[in-house]
Amino acid sequence: MINEKCIMIIFGGTGDLAHRKLVPAIYNMHLSGQLPESFALLGTGRKQKSHKQYRHELAVSAKKYSSQSFKEKQWETLAGNIYYHDIDLQDNTGYQRLKETLKALSPGTNSEGNILYYLALAPQLFSPVSTNLKRNKLNASPYGWRRLLIEKPFGYNLASARELNTVITEAFSEENIYRIDHYLGKEMLQNILVLRFVNCIFEPLWNNNYIDNIQITASETDGIGTRGRYYDLSGAMRDMVQSHLFQMLALTAIEPPAQSDPHSVHMEKLNLLKTIQLWPDSPIEEKIVFGQYNNFRAEQGVSPDSKTETFSALKLTIDNDRWRGVPVYLRTGKNLGEKIAKIVIQFKVPSNIDSHILPGSSLADRSDLPNLLTLKVQPREGVVFQFNIKKPATMGEIVPVEMDFCQPCAFLINTPEAYERLLTDAIMGDKTRFTGWNEIECAWSIVDNIYQEYNKAGAYLHQYEPGSNGPQAAIDMLSRDNRRWWE
Ligand SMILES: NC(=O)c1ccc[n+]([C@@H]2O[C@H](COP(=O)([O-])OP(=O)(O)OC[C@H]3O[C@@H](n4cnc5c(N)ncnc54)[C@H](OP(=O)(O)O)[C@@H]3O)[C@@H](O)[C@H]2O)c1
Numbered sequence: 096m097i098n099e100k101c102i103m104i105i106f107g108g109t110g111d112l113a114h115r116k117l118v119p120a121i122y123n124m125h126l127s128g129q130l131p132e133s134f135a136l137l138g139t140g141r142k143q144k145s146h147k148q149y150r151h152e153l154a155v156s157a158k159k160y161s162s163q164s165f166k167e168k169q170w171e172t173l174a175g176n177i178y179y180h181d182i183d184l185q186d187n188t189g190y191q192r193l194k195e196t197l198k199a200l201s202p203g204t205n206s207e208g209n210i211l212y213y214l215a216l217a218p219q220l221f222s223p224v225s226t227n228l229k230r231n232k233l234n235a236s237p238y239g240w241r242r243l244l245i246e247k248p249f250g251y252n253l254a255s256a257r258e259l260n261t262v263i264t265e266a267f268s269e270e271n272i273y274r275i276d277h278y279l280g281k282e283m284l285q286n287i288l289v290l291r292f293v294n295c296i297f298e299p300l301w302n303n304n305y306i307d308n309i310q311i312t313a314s315e316t317d318g319i320g321t322r323g324r325y326y327d328l329s330g331a332m333r334d335m336v337q338s339h340l341f342q343m344l345a346l347t348a349i350e351p352p353a354q355s356d357p358h359s360v361h362m363e364k365l366n367l368l369k370t371i372q373l374w375p376d377s378p379i380e381e382k383i384v385f386g387q388y389n390n391f392r393a394e395q396g397v398s399p400d401s402k403t404e405t406f407s408a409l410k411l412t413i414d415n416d417r418w419r420g421v422p423v424y425l426r427t428g429k430n431l432g433e434k435i436a437k438i439v440i441q442f443k444v445p446s447n448i449d450s451h452i453l454p455g456s457s458l459a460d461r462s463d464l465p466n467l468l469t470l471k472v473q474p475r476e477g478v479v480f481q482f483n484i485k486k487p488a489t490m491g492e493i494v495p496v497e498m499d500f501c502q503p504c505a506f507l508i509n510t511p512e513a514y515e516r517l518l519t520d521a522i523m524g525d526k527t528r529f530t531g532w533n534e535i536e537c538a539w540s541i542v543d544n545i546y547q548e549y550n551k552a553g554a555y556l557h558q559y560e561p562g563s564n565g566p567q568a569a570i571d572m573l574s575r576d577n578r579r580w581w582e
Pocket of ligand 1: 106107109110111112113115139140182183184185214215216217218246247
């Protein structure tokens with residue numbers, strides 16, 4: 096239990112994110128004793144409703160979406176500290192009433208203690224809300240911290256991200272701004288650095304002498320649901336690559352941070368992001384594949400002539416001594432055949448492999464024989480290592496086999512979900528698992544460049560069938576290099 100007094104305000108407390116992720120996470124934190132001793136949750140929306148009605152709506156969501164079973168008694172203790180406040184956040188005049196509500200939540204004291212503002216809102220509200228909090232002196236207090244949690248997307252491109260950053264840094268100091276990339280709260284992402292740097296068998300091989308290529312996949316089986324308007328303006332690159340995929344790549348490829356403090360980790364990620372480029376000296380269609388699933392244009396909120404990509408595959412290079420020459424393949428998309436996020440490290444096949452074949456034996460196709468280290472980020476977290484053995488009862492046929500570490504099977508505990516960890520970190524003031532502004536800025540400049548090159552070349556938008564692995568062109572991208580996606 097955290098020994099601090101804290102009010103958490105969810106601006107957008109009636110929305111999808113609050114119902115499906117934030118409130119279930121807060122309920123789980125309550126069950127596991129992770130909430131501060133004195134805690135209140137204030138959800139906001141535009142409609143009027145009573146605290147009782149709001150508590151009831153959240154109870155339904157906690158029941159439906161929490162990974163823990165619903166315990167009526169424990170919920171009631173939490174629900175007693177949940178409140179609702181109606182406010183139109185665009186309208187500056189409503190914030191004084193909000194101030195009074197906050198005071199009322201701390202009876203008998205002259206301060207509200209610490210306040211965590213969670214912006215679970217459409218991105219166009221991030222700036223006005225930050226500005227209005229400042230105008231109404233809700234952005235800082237001598238009596239406790241005021242922290243701002245911002246959901247992605249942080250901007251639409253480099254220019255808009257910089258504009259947004261200017262506005263929010265006028266209202267909150269950098270140390271009080273927490274930019275969320277919820278993938279950083281996922282267990283396996285935190286595990287990458289441990290796997291790399293706390294096992295001496297991997298780090299010596301973690302370079303272009305031994306690694307053939309890196310593949311990162313984040314595929315979703317869902318389409319765009321009710322978020323057509325947002326997604327049509329965004330697309331796979333802005334929605335996934337700029338944030339989650341670049342963060343996965345950064346952690347996979349960074350140099351060892353000098354220390355484990357947030358600054359050292361952020362600096363190393365930034366240094367790595369600065370070296371990412373599209374693969375040089377090859378035609379655009381060999382390094383960028385954008386796709387759109389059939390019928391996307393008929394989705395609610397999507398323009399009938401939309402050119403937004405719902406799938407993106409990229410071939411990149413990391414231009415530093417460790418990685419030069421190792422292709423990095425990224426792919427992500429909606430409405431695909433499998434829901435998975437994973438990182439595959441493909442090692443080189445030894446050049447003298449034939450001399451180790453026993454007389455009279457056969458070699459499986461050598462393209463089947465690279466060692467593969469797969470980090471499974473979701474849905475089932477784990478690590479799989481593929482290596483080669485002599486097939487039993489043969490003269491010496493060499494076949495690949497797997498060692499499979501399944502994290503939830505090995506540790507029979509409920510590992511906290513990403514939002515639980517991130518909310519706990521924000522309350523504790525630990526920014527390690529949040530994205531630094533410089534990283535966001537750098538990631539946007541890479542994405543802007545990719546769009547520029549794609550548009551300049553007038554490259555093609557491929558169609559693909561929902562439920563497939565995406566466009567054939569993404570498969571061809573690797574077969575042209577005598578490689579394949581490891582499914
Ligand atoms: N949903 C997810 O799984 C998810 C995942 C990652 C990131 N995000 C990001 O999280 C943010 C929220 O997404 P969401 O899916 O929760 O959106 P949503 O379901 O549309 O919810 C939007 C929320 O904003 C409130 N709102 C809208 N205009 C307002 C105004 N003028 N004044 C006060 N409140 C206002 C709405 O309240 P009322 O309508 O009740 O007034 C509602 O609570 C977005 O930036 C999204 O990109 C969402």
